Amino acid sequence: MTRRLVLAGAAASAASLASVALVATAVWLVVTAGGRPGIAALSGAIVAVRALAVSAGLLRYVERLAGHDAVLAGLADRRARVVADLVPRSTTIARGRWVHRLVSDVDAVGDLVVRGVLPAVAVGLTGTAAVLLALVAGAPAAAVAITAGVVAVVALVPVAVRRAGARAEGIAVGREELSAAALEITRAGTDLAVFGALDRAERAAGACAARVGAAERTAAREQGVLRGVAGLTVAAALAGSVAGAAHLGPAWAAVVPVVVSAVLAEAFALLVAAPRLAVARAARRRLDSIGTGPVPAHGDGVPGGGTPHLRLRDPALDLDLPPGSRVLLSGPSGSGKSTLLAALWRVREPVGEYTLDGVDVRTLDPGAVRERVGGLWQDAHLPRSTLRDALLIARPGRSDDALRAALAAADLTPDVVDGGLDGALAEGAENLSGGQRRRLLVARTLLADHPVQLFDEPAEGLAPADADRLLHTLFTLRPPGRTVVVVSHHVPADLPAGVRHLTL
Structure with a gap:
């Protein structure tokens, strides 16, 4: 230069x-x-x-x-x-x-x-x-x-x-x-x-x-x-x-x-x-003046492989997530549920101590952390595209069968839009109902298949029975050893075995 x-x-x-x-x-x-x-x-x-x-x-x-x-x-x-x-x-x-x-x-x-x-x-x-x-x-x-x-x-x-x-x-x-x-x-x-x-x-x-x-x-x-x-x-x-x-x-x-x-x-x-x-x-x-604190844009890579062991400790919570954890977080609005997930995602600086396999995440590359820790945030966006392309954002190259399986897990079919997988989605998927948009976002997240998946209000806009069924799927669909954390105002009456329910 x-x-x-x-x-x-x-x-x-x-x-x-x-x-x-x-x-x-x-x-x-x-x-x-x-x-x-x-x-x-x-x-x-x-x-x-x-x-x-x-x-x-x-x-x-x-x-x-x-x-x-x-x-x-x-x-x-x-x-x-x-x-x-x-x-x-x-x-x-x-x-x-x-x-x-x-x-x-x-x-x-x-x-x-x-x-x-x-x-x-x-x-x-x-x-x-x-x-x-x-x-x-x-x-x-x-x-x-x-x-x-x-x-x-x-x-x-x-x-x-x-x-x-x-x-x-x-x-x-x-x-x-x-x-x-x-x-x-x-x-x-x-x-x-x-x-x-x-x-x-x-x-x-x-x-x-x-x-x-x-x-x-x-x-x-x-x-x-x-x-x-x-x-x-x-x-x-x-x-x-x-x-x-x-x-x-x-x-x-x-x-x-x-x-x-x-x-x-x-x-x-x-x-x-x-x-x-x-x-x-x-x-x-x-x-x-934007950066008021250290932001590790190019930190070290994430050690090891597979599902990491996450531990987040701050003045309000001690969240221990060994591989295979299933956790439901609930609480009133403003209690910090979404903020907690943002810290786990590394899109926000954690207030307390946050380690991944015992290593302080502040020393790790945020992009590498997000390759292992992904999921669905509350304001996730769907672009103007075909249904297939909207899903493939999460995992390019996946087969149509894999796309249909992800949609089915979210209780959707390709017929949710005219033309199936080649059908057109409007900007923000405005041509779908609120519940359908949320299910489609869940399907996209499941397709990404991160070792640790975080879901922020995945059942928003769904009827209680549909919300119960979707949350049950999220906790039981993924193979053992994978971690799932769900934030939800809706708490099912019967949670699957092994799911911890924490209230903030």
């Missing part, structure tokens, strides 16, 4: 130098054409114009290719780290903010390199070359004007970044709130309409959008003032270069100011990019 960034910086600088040289050569040709210069000089200038025009475009392409390649590689790595930080905290971060940070903030960070570092390097080198050109031409006053103009414009960049940053944080938070509100309306629009709350939610989202718009307009006015100051600075530097090169004769008197103008345009582009740089800095701060 470092090599590609160095290549991108070199290409950006060379492209800027080629562009400035192209303009200077073209102006020299125009000014000296009336004086009928020698054929050698004329031919050399014409060849130089063509060569510089081609090389400027080619070098700019190399800069884009190398720079964006390096940035995209870095963004992929950062996105993976952000996911590792967000997943354990997914229950405390609104989904709209989750999406905003994962997509918008990570993308914005790339602007620091593409719109900040690379252009700054190019401005420094082209500015130095322009100053040297003015000195070689015998126009020290023009060299001073170039230096003063570039320094003045570049000095305004951090001011613009700070002013934009002061607004960018509020704008970004407002956009997060707007994303969360829009996602809530999209996902829960029907429920909001049923309870007469849709208009209120839309007004709240509209008010949030209005606040974001007002903040963006204020930020734009501030940036406009700074750009106006920079424009006056550029004009003064250009006037100084014209005066400083006036004694050099027509050709140099025309070339030097044009070169100054091209260099100052590069510097001005940095100022124009200041709002994006401020957004990128704010995004990086938010991303860096």
Whole structure:
């Protein structure tokens, strides 16, 4: 990645130098054409114009290719780290903010390199070359004007970044709130309409959008003032270069100011990019602040094989799950049942001590833990797909017979949708009843066949008799040695032998 960034910086600088040289050569040709210069000089200038025009475009392409390649590689790595930080905290971060940070903030960070570092390097080198050109031409006053103009414009960049940053944080938070509100309306629009709350939610989202718009307009006015100051600075530097090169004769008197103008345009582009740089800095701060504690994104693998022995001890519970355990957890809402399963799944940090085969899970790779400990969570989702593909998410490559067996265990048949296994499921399986969706999720979980399977409210939406039958199946279907933990508000009157019932 470092090599590609160095290549991108070199290409950006060379492209800027080629562009400035192209303009200077073209102006020299125009000014000296009336004086009928020698054929050698004329031919050399014409060849130089063509060569510089081609090389400027080619070098700019190399800069884009190398720079964006390096940035995209870095963004992929950062996105993976952000996911590792967000997943354990997914229950405390609104989904709209989750999406905003994962997509918008990570993308914005790339602007620091593409719109900040690379252009700054190019401005420094082209500015130095322009100053040297003015000195070689015998126009020290023009060299001073170039230096003063570039320094003045570049000095305004951090001011613009700070002013934009002061607004960018509020704008970004407002956009997060707007994303969360829009996602809530999209996902829960029907429920909001049923309870007469849709208009209120839309007004709240509209008010949030209005606040974001007002903040963006204020930020734009501030940036406009700074750009106006920079424009006056550029004009003064250009006037100084014209005066400083006036004694050099027509050709140099025309070339030097044009070169100054091209260099100052590069510097001005940095100022124009200041709002994006401020957004990128704010995004990086938010991303860096996500992880407040150690999240082992790449810990050790899970030792051993087969069904692990799990032990979770916290101030409220000592849960010992040797291989083959069958446990039913019940209790009132808010007692911590789903939180307990989230800790066992390693999508949430456990409060107390959690060991797997005697090893602290905090030292293990969460992904490796979830290969051994899986199941069904309460808000599990079914994508828009065929029935077959919805099931194969759990275990790609399984046969149709295995899919039918999993459906049968959940008291379903492929005929639950028109077309059987090739039938279409709507987004979230909205074309099924609530009970059918829950059974389908149970079938998908059974198909995954993790050594330890956790079920969070698998019987939700089912009639009592159907719930009894499903829970009995979950506890008796799996072979001995496999562990099953079920969280359920519904407690069957007769539990299968060997099932422990714990109340939280």
